[in-house]
Amino acid sequence: MADLVHRGGYAGLGRRVGSGDGVVAVEQAGLAAATVIARRGKAEAAAARLGGHLGLAVADAAKRAVSPAATVLGTGPGTWLVFGGEDPGFVAGLAAALAGLAAVIDQSDGQAVLHLSGARLPEALEKGVRIDLDPARFTPEDVAVTSIAHIGVTLWKIDAAPTFAVALPRSYAGSFRHWLEASAGPAGLAVVSD
Amino acid sequence: MRYSLLSLVSHALGGNRDWKPAWRDAAPQPRYDVIVIGGGGHGLATAYYLARDYGIANVAVLERGWIGGGNVGRNTTIVRSNYLLPGNIPLYELSMQLWEGLERDINYNAMVSQRGVLNLYHSDGQRDAYARRGNAMRLHGIDAELLDREGVRRLYPFLNFDQARFPIQGGLLQRRGGTVRHDAVAWGYARAASDRGVDIVQNCAVTGFLREGDRITGVETTRGTIRAKKVAMAVAGHSSEVAAMAGLRLPIESHVLQAFVSEGLKPIIPGVITFGAGHFYISQSDKGGLVFGGDIDGYNSYAQRGNLPVVEDVCEGGMALMPAIGRARLLRSWGGIMDMSMDGSPIIDRTPLDGLYLNAGWCYGGFKATPGSGAVFAHLLAREEPHPAATALTLDRFAQGRVIDEKGQGAQPNLH
Amino acid sequence: MSSHRLGTGGLVDRQTPIGFSFDGRPLTGLAGDTLASALVANGIRLVGRSFKYHRPRGIVSAGPEEPNALVEKGRGAYREPNTRATTVELYPGLDVASQNRWPSLRFDVQAIGQLASPLLAAGFYYKTFMWPAALWERLYEPAIRRAAGLGSLSGAPDPDFYEKAYAFCDLLVIGAGPAGLAAALTAGRAGARVILLEQDFALGGRLLAERCEIDGMPGAVWAREVEAELATLANVRILSRTAAFGLYDGEVGAVERLTDHLAVTPACMPRQRLWTLVAAQTVLAAGAVERPIVFGGNDRPGIMLASAMRSYIQRFAALPGRSVAVFTATDDGWRTAEAFARAGAPVAAVIDSRRDIVASVRALAGDVPVFLGARVLDAIGGQSLSAIEVIGDHGRRRIAVDGLAVSGGFNPDLAMTTHLGHKPRWSETSLAFLPDALPAHLVVAGAAAGRFTLAEALADGARLGAAAAGMAGKPAAAPPAWRASDETFAVGPLFHVEGGRGKAFVDLQNDVTDKDVAQSVHEGFVSVEHLKRYTTLGMATDQGRTSNVNGLAILARLTGRTIPETGSTRARPPHGPVAIGAFAGLHTGPHFKPTRLTAGHGWAEEQGAVFVETGQWLRAQWFPRPGETDWLESVTREVQAVRSGVGICDVSTLGKIALAGPDVGVFLDRVYCNTFSTLPVGKARYGLMLREDGFVMDDGTTARFGAEDYLLSTTTVNAGKVMQHLAFCHQVLWPELDVQMVSVTEQWAQFAVAGPQSRALLQQVFGSAVDLSDAAFPYLACGAFPLGPTMARLFRISFSGERAYEIAVPAGYGDALVRALMAGGRDLGVTPYGTEALAVMRIEKGHVAGAELNGQTVARDLGLGRMMSTKKDYIGRLMAERAALNDPDRPTLVGLKPTVPGVRLRAGAHFLPIGAAASAENDQGYMTSTAFSPSLGHWIGLGLLARGPERIGEQIRAYDPIRGGDAVVEVVNPVFIDPEGNRVHG
Amino acid sequence: MRIPCPYCGPRDSSEFAYLGDAAPRRPADGDAAAMATYVYLRDNPAGPMEELWYHAYGCRAWLVVRRDTRDHAVTGARLAAGREASA
Secondary structure: OOOOOOOOOOOOOEEOOOOOEEEEEEEEOOEEEEEEEEEOOHHHHHHHHHHHHOOOOOOOOOOEEEEEOOOEEEEEEEEEEOOOOOOOOOOHHHHHHHOEEEEEEEEOOOOEEEEEEEOOOHHHHOOOOOOOOOOOOOOOEEEEEEOOOOEEEEEEEEEOOOOOOOEEHHHHHHHHHHHHHHHHHOEEEEEEEE | OOHHHHHHHHHOOOOOOOOOOOOOOOOOEEEEEEEEEEHHHHHHHHHHHHHHHHHOEEEEEEEEOOOOOOOOOOOEEEOOOOOOOOHHHHHHHHHHOOOHHHHHHOOOOOOOOOEEEEEEEHHHHHHHHHHHHHHHHOOOHHHHHHHHHHHHHHHHHOOOOOOOOOOOEEEEEOOOOOOOHHHHHHHHHHHHHHHOOOOOEEEOOEEEEEEEEOOOEEEEEEEEEEEEEEEOOOOOHHHHHHHHHOOOOOEEEEEEEEEEEEEEEEOOOOOOOEEOOOOEEEOOOOOOEEEEEEEEEEEEEEOOOOOOOHHHHHHHHHHHHOHOOOOOOEEEEEEEEEEEEEEOOOOEEEEEEEEEEEEEEEOOOOOOHHHHHHHHHHHHHOOOOOOOHHOOOOHHHHHHHOOOOOOOOOOOOOOO | OOEOOOOOOOOOOOEEEEEEEEEEEEEEEEEEEEEHHHHHEEEOOOOEEOOOOEEEEEEOOOOOOOOOOOOEEEHHHEEEEEEEHHOEEOOOEEEEEEOOOOOOOOHHHHHHHOHHHHHHOOHHOOOOOOOHHHHHHHHHHHHHHHHHHOOOOOOOOOOEEEEEEEEEEEEEOOOOOOHHHHHHHHHOOOOOOOEEEEOOOOOOOOHHHHOOOEOOOEHHHHHHHHHHHHHHOOOEEEEEEEEEEEEOOEEEEEEEEOOOOOOOOOOOOOOOEEEEEEEEEEOOOEEEEEOOOOOOOOOOOOOOOOOOOOOOHHHOOOOOOEEEEEEOOOOHHHHHHHHHHOOOOOOEEEEEEOOOEEEEHHHOOOOOOEEEOOEEEEEEEEEOOEEEEEEEOOEEEEEEEOOEEEEEOOOEEEEHOOOOOOOOEEEEEOOOOOOOOOOOOOEOHHHHHOOOHHHHHHHHHHHHHHHHHHHOOOOOOOOOOOOOOOOOOOEEEOOOOOOOOOOOEEEOOOOHHHHHHHHHHHHOOOHHHHHEEEEEEEOOOOOOOOOHHHHEEEHHOOOOHHHHHHHHOOOOOOOOEEEEHHOOOOOOHHHOOOEEOOOOOOHHHHHHEEEEOOOOOEEEEEEOOOOEEEEHHHHEEEEHHHOOOOEEEEEOOEEEEEEOOOOOOHHHHHHEEEOOOOOOEEEEEEEEEEEOOOEEEEEEEEEEEEOOEEEEEOOOOHHHHHHHHHHHHHHHHHOOOOOOEEEEEOOEEEEEEEOHHHHHHHHHHOOOOOOOOOOOOOOEEEEEEEEEOEEEEOOOOOOOOEEEEEEEHHHHHHHHHHHHHHHHHHOOOEEOHHHHHHHHHHHOOOOOOOOOOOOOOOOOHOOOOOOOOOOOOOOOOOHOOOOOOOOOOOOEEEEEEOOOOOOOOOOOEEEEEEEOOOOOHHOOEEEEEEEEOOOOOEEEEEHHHHHHHHHOOEEEEEEEEEEEEEEEEEEOOOOOOOOOOOOHHH | EEEEOOOOEEEEHOOOEEEEEEEOOOOOOOOHHHHHHHOOOOOOOOOOEEEEHHHHOOOEEEEEEEEOOOOOOOOEEEEEEHHHHHO
């Protein structure tokens, strides 16, 4: 009987470049995640049930709803990307709660998530993000599914520091790391992955 | 007046004051045997071969602007016949053979320059696909060579062989391929056709068709009504618009293809190179500009201009393949409107309307096909049957499923 | 101090001398100089050779419109050809060389071309070099190519890197002259988000070069104060050294020069940055470019635009000549006379084609000789101007000068207003093209709009800046009203002086003369487009900034039309030349496209795998072992290991799409040509997907894990295409179906475990708790089973034809799983295999793959016609039923083997009947895939052959001339191994 | 070119995949001629046109975008799902 060890998408990619104090990237490994897709014509009901289950207000829009236990990101019409903690039963719980209203598909290992912060973060993001991240226009309530350097990403804002979170398909972690290094390079980049 | 070194010298001694117009800027007559709509390369070539090969000189070429202002003056000047499918190969090879004798034929130096066209491959699958294509060319009597990586390196040592995302494995080379001075093709055919009696009517836009039942008997234009036994459309880029005047719908979408030229540089790229892992192809003009292009913008457009993401995509391909051009500057870009057909291949055929003939759907193949297209279209107009080199290029092949799909992309024009 | 540097004045720092070299000659300039101003200050006139006649040329302008002074900047791989000396910021060690001359700038042998110049008139090459044909490529063309071109590339990879950036704002201001500064400041004070672009390294535009006052302070000082205030506004961003090059749909492209002016490039610093700017409003305040006048010898070094001379004197404190004349048709030219007088070098004469000059302007010349209603007929001199011949009331007079300031009028820099196809209009009062119809959200201010005076420029800027702020919901307080001089700007019509002896150039860089224009007209090239293309007028690196209008005016006169009747010119991006590298940004070399790695990649690297690009993925192609000399040896071993024992292959890259909902069965029936609504839970089925035109799109297996829980797999390369297609079918065609779908390709790491020993290996890994007996888990079964801390999905499917499984775990466990499989299979001799072995085994089994699913084949061609259900409608059914696609003469899938063992087969060979001529008529199909079959000990192939299935046993020719291959092959059943299919069952 | 995605907001066209004219409707009734017309023939107008765009690098929704093929002016976009209702 095999005993398997889990590895995050950024495993082995942690490294400091330059002074390292311009942008700080911290991997969020081991988070439970699922794509929730409402059944036909059930988007509102699914949003309500999802919110009820997690104790937060969910809309059918490109918005972020957050509670200590979970983050719900609107990623498409009637579709949400939901992150939980490290509770292995999280996705099963969602599925049970949304039975009949939405399909719940486990993505816990499909997404490589980074939290990005640092004094020079805005100018680094500017080199890849083709949407307006002006603080007045992109707030911690907003979510953007977009692309950075030819890589599809889900981008959201955690606080006004600003701290951003970016989730991308794990197979792209290395290439995303290259973009981040080049874009934060002059300011210095520190990547912390566990 | 015949062009020659002698005429050049005698005019030079005369201070170059007594040159005559290269072609007659004719006023439209009320009636012709054949009207060719479109004073681009294909229309002018069609008129020339009608006069030269079939003795039909009572012909008018109607151009809504100035001749040669469309795609014949907005391309990347490449000529080649390295096609895959039997439906296409004969036409492009006929065209290549006509290019090879063009200057002496029309007494105009269009600078046909057979510097070789190289299509790079980057995987075993691509290599085999090019082998299939090269063998098909050889079976049609066309020159083709399959180079390995070292063979490519000998030709173009400055390509990116070592730091590449998709390493170069080799390439398919057609040495007879090359480039032609595009504007000169229009002017040369116009001059030669005009000399044989063809009327070249500029600033004459077709506004409608004269129709008797299911027969087209002429056209309405901004310069009056003109009758003709036969009306031939050679308006690629705008085929759908003109066909619509006759109530026809075509298996065509109009898309914009951008092209680019750099500042003048001393010679560095002898031939034509096409990247196999991105959208980029390049050659260098006699004036020293790097002439390059890539993929169409991908959306229907009649705007004759494109957008920045495609410029970036093309230059990314260029830098990936040829990092030595990074410090060369892009000088000018332009956009041509492509007739993108549903299978990526052209249409040269009669239409459901008697007296109306169609030459359309050239996608990117238009310029290189100019002489062949003119020759086979003239044949169709004169003989009422397809030229042997164009038997597959029918309009009904789509409904029938006899598509000629070189890329295997199906009925999706922006993927061809 | 350099020979022509003024002792006082200017915006250069006399305390900071800068050493640089021109053609290897060491020179000294000052901080604040451009290369051009430093050359002027050193009294250097001759800086380059012309394109066609190799005539000596000097500096003409003081800005990006420079047609003549192009140099090669830098050495080795850093060499940058065709760099305009007027835009190069001087820095210590700057090393530039002149271009297009040999052996030297002063003595250029190709200058003898001038003797033959009558022969080289417009279009000469179209009329000769035709005989004999062979000589064009061998002799004439190479000579032309060598003579043409200007600078040269190093041929080495660009050693710098580039990046891209995107920004958004309420107001984008292009140009930081008086109008631009006024607009930016007004909107910035109101709180609008402003981005201000300036191609120069200093803000101010003409304010830096003119003697003018705003609110009582010198213009340059005012500009500095405005810049300082803008810098304090958090909502304003200043991008200097940044040139806007194009207006596109909804966005502006610009390029920022980050290190081109630095002697030493800091680490990690890109050379240039490509900006894509999205603005709610754009104010174009790019100013105007002075127009030269076409007359004999007007290209002599020392002849300069009048406003450029003022820039050199008043901004750079460099004297363009000690005895200069002014030739003008504008009031502005007279200001240059004044500038020279103040610099202590009064001009030799002012020649104005006009007669009525207002007193205030006339006074600017002081007491120097003035010729009104006169013209300069010829400029005399060799490598430098020595005299001019003036014609007027006095008749002809020769005046000795070492410089000539020329002012023929001003062309507003409105190119960006025409990028989207809008046309400017000709103004008879301004004698210039002015903006007319404008693109949405773009307005024009100041000189660019034909409002030339300083007061007008400031008022324009304030008004438009306030308007933009208002639109952004940030109404400006009372827009500032600056006090500024309202100098006169009268201009008379003078484009061309006829009758000179010397060549009169319309386009200096492309060597297009008035005679060339005349000849083009004789030959019928009377439209602007024809003229440009026939003579190349306006096609040079200055994009016709100094030549288009003069060319148009001459063409108009020759054809008896007005300028507006003759036409205008539409500019196309880029407005100024942009380094190709800047458009590529980071996406070069290994980073041209992103690279996708599977969870097992690190493990495969440890195994020494050779990787192959598959789409964006890297896959293990084979795993060489020590001692193996070529790939075939490794692949053969891997195949044998699978067929005799057990092997593992990473198949994580296959597309995986999760499908849920009550209507999945119906949906799959419509998108696949075979039936899926009957697929029971716990089973997997192979499916074939067609395009609507009836051709095959993709294939793969779909497994059903629960009543409404399906997993569909696609080929690696088509994963994205299939997802898009399924979304189309669901959202556009059948929104009424209750189906949910999402890609889970990234969620699962998946490995094929194949071979007779595969069950034993899996049993070992799963342990006894999981029953993998054929009874419990037969062929085509699927299920989920606990594996350590997670659940694994198991599929009993086979690509190799052996008993085989695919096992999937959440990607985080992928690395651990493959190590566990290797450990668990050690005693079974488990062998990792790559995509090559995978391909060999699928060919041995006659399974189709990419080479057969090439978008040109229908199911019937692939021997899969029987999969096409007749009981239901599905995408592609009607089109696939068309007669032409069911013609038995269509090439159809067969197997092939050489009649002589040991002969190698190659994909891409075409099939000919034995003894038939090698010609297109006899072409009967082609080889799609080949492999050396270790099991059979010879090469085998799959191919598409006309009437193939009827021809089993027949011998044909596999003709491969392009690789010198020509083999006789026998047509056989495409399934080479185990045609009964016993092995999959074990 | 900016496309106003009803879910994501205005995005650069490079985030989208283009299909073409949104007008043709897939014939349901097994008429081969009608299907051939649907698959191959297009109006290809020079002017305003409703088109299908897929937001591949965004919300993965198929959109019906109203755009003028002469000047690329985009005047609206809506979700394609249930387009019969809103069309």
